[in-house]
Amino acid sequence: MSPIAAAVNAWFRAEGRDLPWRRPGFTPWGTLVSEFMLQQTPVARVIPQLEAWLQRWPSPSDLASSPAGDAVRAWARLGYPRRALWLHGAATQIAERHDGVVPRDVDALLSLSGIGDYTARAVAVFAYGERHPVVDTNTRRVIARAIEGQADAAPPNRRDLAAMDSLLPDDDVDARVFNAGMMELGAIVCTARSPRCEVCPIAAQCAWRAAGYPSYDGPRKAVQKKYQGSDRQVRGVVMAELRATHRPVTPAEVRALWPDAAQLDRAIRGLLADGLAVESPDGYQLP
DNA sequence: GATTCGTGGGA
DNA sequence: TTCCCAAGAAT
Numbered sequence: 438m439s440p441i442a443a444a445v446n447a448w449f450r451a452e453g454r455d456l457p458w459r460r461p462g463f464t465p466w467g468t469l470v471s472e473f474m475l476q477q478t479p480v481a482r483v484i485p486q487l488e489a490w491l492q493r494w495p496s497p498s499d500l501a502s503s504p505a506g507d508a509v510r511a512w513a514r515l516g517y518p519r520r521a522l523w524l525h526g527a528a529t530q531i532a533e534r535h536d537g538v539v540p541r542d543v544d545a546l547l548s549l550s551g552i553g554d555y556t557a558r559a560v561a562v563f564a565y566g567e568r569h570p571v572v573d574t575n576t577r578r579v580i581a582r583a584i585e586g587q588a589d590a591a592p593p594n595r596r597d598l599a600a601m602d603s604l605l606p607d608d609d610v611d612a613r614v615f616n617a618g619m620m621e622l623g624a625i626v627c628t629a630r631s632p633r634c635e636v637c638p639i640a641a642q643c644a645w646r647a648a649g650y651p652s653y654d655g656p657r658k659a660v661q662k663k664y665q666g667s668d669r670q671v672r673g674v675v676m677a678e679l680r681a682t683h684r685p686v687t688p689a690e691v692r693a694l695w696p697d698a699a700q701l702d703r704a705i706r707g708l709l710a711d712g713l714a715v716e717s718p719d720g721y722q723l724p
Numbered sequence: 725g726a727t728t729c730g731t732g733g734g735a
Numbered sequence: 736t737t738c739c740c741a742a743g744a745a746t
Contacts, residue, residue, distance in 0.1 A: 475742040482732070483742090516730035516741095523744080553744045573742045593743085620742060629740065630735065659726075661739075673730055711729090 438606045441583065441639050442615050446606075448638035449618030454625070457484060458563065459617075465539040465564035467491055472556045473524045478515050480624070486515055498537040500528035506723030509713060510680045518676055518713055522724075523551025541565040554598070562616050568609045570601035571616040575623025580604070582627060586644035588653035589629070671695050671704040675721075676713065685720035 438446070457463065458471040470490055474483040490511060494500040500508060505525045512521035527549040531539055539560065540546055546557035554572065561567040577590035580600050590597075601619075605612045626633050634640050645651070664670055674694050678686055695701045705721065708714040714721045 472742070477729090477741055477743060478731080479733080479741050514731060516732085517743090519729070520744085551744065555743060559742070571742085574740090575742065624742075662728095663738095664730080669728080669730060676730085707729095 438608075438611060439604065441642050442604060442606050442611070444638045444642070445618040445622060446611060446614045449614055449621055453617065453621050456480065457487060465541075465560065466495070466497055468564040469497075469527070469539050469556075469560050470524065472559050473520050473527075473551060474515060476520060476556070477517060482515065486511075486513060494528075496537060497528040497531040497539065500525060501532040504724065505712070509676075509723050513680070514677075519711055520551060522712055526550035527552060539564065541567065543567070543569060559616075562613050566609055566613055568605070568612045569616075570598055570605050571620070572597045572601050573620055573623075575621075575627075576601055576616070576619040578629065579619050579623045579627045582632075582645035583639055583643045586648045586651070587655060588645060588651060589655070591655045592658050668700060668703055668707070671697075671700050672708060675701075675704050675708060679714060679721065679723050682722075685717045685722045687720040691721065 453459070458468055467487075471483065471487050474487055474490075493511065494503065503525075505522055508525040509518050509521045512518050515521075530549050531537060535545070540549075541561060541564075543557050543561050546552050546560055547554075552560075558569040558571045559573075562569055562571055572593075574590075577593065577597055580597075581587040581590040584600070584604075601616075604615070604619075606615055622637070622639075626637050634643070634646060637643065640646055671694075675691065678690070678694055682690075691701065691705065692698065695704075705714065709716065709721075712724055715724050
């Protein structure tokens with residue numbers, strides 16, 4: 438094992454947070470649900486929702502037997518409600534094609550709705566102990582700094598997988614710990630804004646530190662558009678109303694939600710197209 | 725390959 | 736206050 442991997446793993450075993458999905462006996466289904474929720478949503482907001490979710494739907498088949506709208510409502514304010522729809526779809530596919538058992542194979546996982554490169558490998562590694570490189574925003578940033586000497590990661594790229602793979606210890610267990618450790622390091626030490634290099638276990642080997650912390654000069658990642666007044670905000674307002682109302686929301690009630698009728702119309706049509714809303718004779722509701 | 729998709733909290 | 740960003744995926 439490389440000196441960096443050895444240091445990361447020793448640090449993670451000593452300093453890693455006690456999170457629900459790291460508890461012994463946490464199920465592959467629990468891991469899958471947690472990974473869906475953690476896509477772009479911070480840990481602190483996920484934890485309470487995750488526990489409630491698993492209480493209600495302890496297995497993929499349990500979720501598959503509920504209407505998709507129940508999943509969207511239970512998703513509450515985690516954001517990106519399409520993930521709830523995709524998770525329900527994945528549960529249905531697992532029930533139908535995999536006997537209700539979360540698959541272990543990366544390609545099988547990749548074929549499920551809402552599962553991409555990150556989530557497929559995270560489930561294979563953390564739920565089943567398979568050996569694969571897990572690449573997320575944290576591991577990409579740590580590699581950019583410690584290995585490449587850059588202040589930040591370039592936009593996501595297929596080469597990220599190979600970069601992580603080249604650092605991965607040979608042993609399955611060590612590789613699993615290393616994946617978790619790199620993510621943890623990026624999450625609580627090598628953070629985006631104010632890295633805590635004084636407590637970093639690989640500060641001595643860090644290329645960025647050795648180079649004197651040069652500022653980032655690579656391609657700029659796309660700037661996130663303003664949320665206030667955006668179509669996304671309108672979709673969020675409509676979805677909040679659909680979640681709160683256990684009967685169809687009438688067109689008149691929809692019109693009262695937002696002053697700009699054209700923007701509202703775009704939101705409704707988008708939600709219908711995404712399957713997050715369906716039309717009934719009396720208005721709109723969750724699927 | 726660039727865009728789109730929620731929501732909330734910390735700097 | 737405003738800006739940035741958070742265990743991404745689909746189109």
